[in-house]
Amino acid sequence: MVSQRIIHGLYAITPDLLDTTELLRSVRLALRGGARVLQYRNKAADAALKLTQAQALRQLAREFNTTFIVNDDAQLASQVDADGVHLGGEDGSVAAARALLGDARIIGVSCYNRPPLALEAVRHGADYVAFGAFFQSGVKPGAVKAEVAMLQAARKEIGIPIVAIGGITQQNAATLIDAGADAVAVISALWNAPDIEASAREFSTLFSRA
Numbered sequence: 001m002v003s004q005r006i007i008h009g010l011y012a013i014t015p016d017l018l019d020t021t022e023l024l025r026s027v028r029l030a031l032r033g034g035a036r037v038l039q040y041r042n043k044a045a046d047a048a049l050k051l052t053q054a055q056a057l058r059q060l061a062r063e064f065n066t067t068f069i070v071n072d073d074a075q076l077a078s079q080v081d082a083d084g085v086h087l088g089g090e091d092g093s094v095a096a097a098r099a100l101l102g103d104a105r106i107i108g109v110s111c112y113n114r115p116p117l118a119l120e121a122v123r124h125g126a127d128y129v130a131f132g133a134f135f136q137s138g139v140k141p142g143a144v145k146a147e148v149a150m151l152q153a154a155r156k157e158i159g160i161p162i163v164a165i166g167g168i169t170q171q172n173a174a175t176l177i178d179a180g181a182d183a184v185a186v187i188s189a190l191w192n193a194p195d196i197e198a199s200a201r202e203f204s205t206l207f208s209r210a
Contacts, residue, residue, distance in 0.1 A: 033204065036183070130165055
């Protein structure tokens with residue numbers, strides 16, 4: 001299993017941009033601001049564009065020594081030599097992703113508001129788990145709600161990194177970090193900020209105070 005410290009801090013999830021130049025410009029600002037994990041997620045792109053963008057982002061992540069994760073698609077993660085893949089509920093098993101990616105790659109699993117699902121993921125060799133949505137999400141307005149108390153309880157049982165997601169801002173992230181989140185996954189509060197680099201730095205500073 002990979003080092004637990006690899007999944008820590010600001011976990012930036014890319015916006016649905018078809019303009020690759022603009023995507024790279026925005027991501028570079030977030031990485032300059034201190035994002036430690038970058039997940040490529042683009043629900044608007046076709047397969048060819050996803051490959052192009054994922055390859056470019058992989059190179060950018062290497063430049064900043066940032067962990068690069070591909071959302072949903074273990075095959076794409078393998079193609080671009082990503083550091084790992086993040087699996088949702090319909091994205092296949094940890095075992096299948098591990099067989100494709102090997103032992104050195106990171107496998108994360110969405111566990112929503114279900115600690116038993118996280119414990120099962122741990123048993124199957126996941127490297128981190130994600131819970132959410134903790135707050136109202138503009139990206140997934142219908143997402144199931146997760147409670148901070150659940151996160152606190154799960155932290156006592158789960159030894160691998162925990163990522164919190166869902167409507168996270170600089171104002172509410174500290175509550176989740178204090179409750180045991182190793183990383184906070186952010187979309188809107190990062191990419192919609194008037195200054196992406198400054199926004200990333202504000203999130204990153206929360207972890208230096210933890």
